[in-house]
Amino acid sequence: MHRTKEETAVKRIALISIVCLMLLAACAPAVQTAAPQEHAVPTQLPAGPTALPPTLEPTAIPPTPTVETLPTAGPTQSTPDAAAPTTLLAIINAEGNVALISPSGSAGKTLSADATPRLNADPKKPNVTFCCASWSSDGRLLAYQRYQTQQKGTEVTNIFELWVYDVSSGQSRVVLQNEQTAGYAWQPGTHRIAYGQMVDPNYFTARGQNDPARARGILSLDVDTGEKAELVKPERGLSIVSPVWSPDGRYLSFDEVLYMEGRGQFACYDFQGKKYTSWEKVIGGYAWAPDSQHIVYDHLAYNPSGDERIWISDLQGQNEQSLSPRDGPLAYGPVFSPKGDFLAYHAQPGGPASGDYDLMVVPAGGGEAKSLGSFPELGSIAWAPDGKQLAISYGPYENSQLKLVSLADGSTGDLGPGSFPVWQPLP
Secondary structure: OOOOHHHHHHHHHHHHHHHHHHHHHHHOOOOOOOOOOOOOOOOOOOOOOOOOOOOOOOOOOOOOOOHHHOOOOOOOOOOOOOOOOOOOEEEEOOOOOEEEEOOOOOOOEEOOOOOOOOOOOOOOOOEEEEEEEEEOOOOOEEEEEEEEEEEEOOEEEEEEEEEEEEOOOOEEEEEEEOOOEEEEEEOOOOOEEEEEEOOOHHHEEEOOEEOHHHOOOEEEEEOOOOOEEEEEOOOOOOOEEEEEEOOOOOEEEEEEOOOOOOOOEEEEEEOOOOEEEEEEEEOOOEEEOOOOOEEEEOOOOOOOOOOOOOEEEEOOOOOOEEOOOOOOOEEEEEEEOOOOOEEEEEEEOOOOOOOEEEEEEEEOOOOOOEEEEEEEOOOOEEEOOOOOEEEEEEOOHHHOEEEEEEOOOOOEEEEEEOEEEEEOOOO
8 A cells, every 4th residue: 555755754753652552552542642731740649669679680770970961072983892792682573573683793593483474464363463672781681572463253362471581591481471561661770570551441431531440550570580569559540551760770650541542641650759750741752861860752742743852851840951953853762872971863854744864863961963864764773782883773664674873973784674673781
């Protein structure tokens, strides 16, 4: 079927914005796309968990500079260190399976084998999709989701599994079965996963009205022991999904589900201060700043409106400042470098319908943004652990390609077909 440039651009941007909620949308009502409403941030809310989540196999989290003290100089000319430790890239390959590849171009390893082809799928057979690969902070474990659906007549059968691959043993195993997540994230310094729960269809009572009794919180899973626990309660009577940890592991952010489509309101829980805070407004894609005290985000909550930019605020959603030019092109999808000294993001100089995207980097402390090149339908951005290059995916969904891009001069190297690259952290 022929797609116009406008349709392609909107589809691509929506995919990037809500990819972590794709399973939520598949089987249950998703979250809000309506325009956010401005309200005061609550200052007193019921207490939540009484202690920080248990830490398993803790690893030291290096101190990071604050946003105010990050370097303001532009990218420096540098070359990869030949003696630097070798890490792997987890990807979704051309066949739709989870695979590990080396950025040096050496042979990789396929972790799954039963993905349904992206084209010419047989509707009479089970449809198997893999997604959302994520490394534990020590680089030892890789989690990924397997989702199977099959339709027989009017009946649809769904099977969900969360798998974990252990690099040291070379083995994969199911750690969560028949319990579909609504986003998940590794707790820094541990082998514990926080995950959202699918929204109860009866949670929605009317437009903008929900049943607090059916609201669901964030759960945790200890991958080593199999122990489960409730991590954050739905204190405001709203289901919460799509957890994201701050770099220091003190905070967990998530979306509060209001409506059946789009993104939810941004909120977070402070395990040290035992405080739940909601911004009571919707933001788009976001990232925690290295100091764990600021959020960098865009306003692409669902479809592009043409005025998206990159912003930074404190944890109360106050003192918002622009990190991308206010009079510049549409900008979204911020991703911090490992040391937090640079921020990469997508930009569209030609507007939402252009189909061409610039890969932009800007010093996190402020300064002039620099383009590392233009790519058709730019998708995921993943920083190398040394911060000297980035792995990206680009091109149409059915034929996505992978490249390495140098921070120093924008030079590129091909990695072949694939999508959703995720770089293994340094041990």
